[in-house]
Every structure is written in C-alpha cells, then in structure tokens.
Amino acid sequence: MKTTTFPETATDMQAKRTTDDRKQASALDRAGGTKGLVYSALPVVAFVVANNVRGLKVAIIASVALAVGIAAERLTRKESIQPALGGLFGVAIAAGISWYTGSAKDYFLIGIWGSLAGAVLFLASVLARWPLAGVLWNSATGKGSIWRADRHSRLYYDVATLVLAFIFGARFVVQRYLYEADEVGSLGFAKLAMGYPLLALGLLVVAWAARCSDKRLKAVGLRHAGRS
Structure with a gap:
C-alpha cells in the first residue's frame, strides 16, 4: 500500500526552526550564557587593576577571590555548574603559574x-x-x-x-x-x-x-x- 507524503506546512517549518533555535540556545546556556561571558572577564580586570595598584600578590588574591565569589554566586542561583567551576579552575591555574614564576x-x-x-x-x-x-x-x-x-x-x-x-x-x-x-x-x-x-x-x-x-x-x- 502506497503511503502519501504531505508537503511541509508553514507551521511545520516554523516548529522546526523553533526547535533548532532552542537547541542552539541550549548550547549557549551550557557555555554559561551572556552572563557567563561577562563573569569570565571580571577576574582578568581585577588582576590587571590590582597588579598596577598593589602588585602581583594582591592581584593574584583579587582575581582568585573574585573567581571564587562568582562561582559561589552561580551555584547559589543553581545556574550551570560547568562554566562556574571551569572558570574558577582556569583562574586558579593561571594565578598559580604567575605566583610560581613571580x-x-x-x-x-x-x-x-x-x-x-x-x-x-x-x-x-x-x-x-x-x-x-x-x-x-x-x-x-x-x-x-x-x-x-x-x-x-x-x-x-x-x-x-x-x-x-x-x-x-x-x-x-x-x-x-x-x-x-x-x-x-x-x-x-x-x-x-x-x-x-x-x-x-x-x-x-x-x-x-x-x-x-x-x-x-x-x-x-x-x-x-x-x-x-
């Protein structure tokens, strides 16, 4: 028995586009979203400013402390844990290298x-x-x-x-x-x-x-x- 295939309607096409958009948005959310992009920049700003004002040790402490605070804030809000911990880990490693080399x-x-x-x-x-x-x-x-x-x-x-x-x-x-x-x-x-x-x-x-x-x-x- 031959099966009849109906062409896609405008509603079907719109539904597929909506599904694709949601998948793309989900991918961005897993990366931390727009807020995550801003948060990732803050420890760098803190490091540069503190280094210019108070020196390397204060800069390292400031950047790590800010990264910890951001991670804690995101976890408190029950946001995605991956970017929070990933950002903290990255800052900690960068600060550790800088501390070690002076x-x-x-x-x-x-x-x-x-x-x-x-x-x-x-x-x-x-x-x-x-x-x-x-x-x-x-x-x-x-x-x-x-x-x-x-x-x-x-x-x-x-x-x-x-x-x-x-x-x-x-x-x-x-x-x-x-x-x-x-x-x-x-x-x-x-x-x-x-x-x-x-x-x-x-x-x-x-x-x-x-x-x-x-x-x-x-x-x-x-x-x-x-x-x-």
Whole structure:
C-alpha cells in the first residue's frame, strides 16, 4: 500500500526552526550564557587593576577571590555548574603559574599557548576533512554528522573553521608579542578585546555555515535522513 507524503506546512517549518533555535540556545546556556561571558572577564580586570595598584600578590588574591565569589554566586542561583567551576579552575591555574614564576605576565601564559593550540587544531581539522566548526555545532544541536555526506556542507563548515583558526592565530600572535614586551596592562586589554568579541564574530560565521548547510541538506534530501 502506497503511503502519501504531505508537503511541509508553514507551521511545520516554523516548529522546526523553533526547535533548532532552542537547541542552539541550549548550547549557549551550557557555555554559561551572556552572563557567563561577562563573569569570565571580571577576574582578568581585577588582576590587571590590582597588579598596577598593589602588585602581583594582591592581584593574584583579587582575581582568585573574585573567581571564587562568582562561582559561589552561580551555584547559589543553581545556574550551570560547568562554566562556574571551569572558570574558577582556569583562574586558579593561571594565578598559580604567575605566583610560581613571580611574573605578572605569566598569568596570561596558558591563554597564549592555548590560542596557538586552538589555531593548529582548527586548521588540522580542515585538512583532515572533519572541520571542527561542523563537528561541534552539529553535536551541540543534536544533528549528528549527516552533513559530512554533502561536499557543499563541508565547504561551508571549512570556511567557518578557518575563520576560527584565524581568530585563535591572531590572538596568539598579538598576545605573544605583548608578552615578550612585558606589557601586562596591554595583555589584559588584548585578552578581553580579542576574547569573546572575536569569538562572537566567529560564531556568527559558524551560524551562517549551519544555516547554509541545513538548506543544502534539505534540498538534496539529507536534512532528516538520520545520523551517521
């Protein structure tokens, strides 16, 4: 017996878009949301200001204390525990390195080399034909890896991944230069200015790639074909 397939209505399409938006919002929530982005910048600001005013030890204490306070506040409000503890752990490690070496600029050392690692990883994923922008986005939104079956979709995510590689590479080059110049204040400013603002730009490109991929997969009949 032949089954009749009805075309999607405007309501169905709107429902799917709403579901996708919710999945994308959920991914942002797991990263801490907009508030989390602001919270992550505060310990850096505290470190730079305190270092200029009272020296390295006070700067370390101020940044760690603020990170602990932020984590406690988020846990009290029953917000996502992952960004709260992750932020605290990152600040503690950075402060520990700076305390051990006795150099304020070493507070930014992990971030500098982490940027280089990110640039290499994103670039390598494109060369391996598993662009990380596509892998991470589709994993976070629960769409699986069916997008890899389409060459055009991979190309969209290649572009987005290369943009992210460039962002991480630019962070490394600029901040490494400031590190060598021992410009602690400028390092703090660069970390903030080249942090989430540039990452937000990169995510816009990833979102563009995702939309283009979704349209392409739907056009070739792969959009709801399942997960590989």
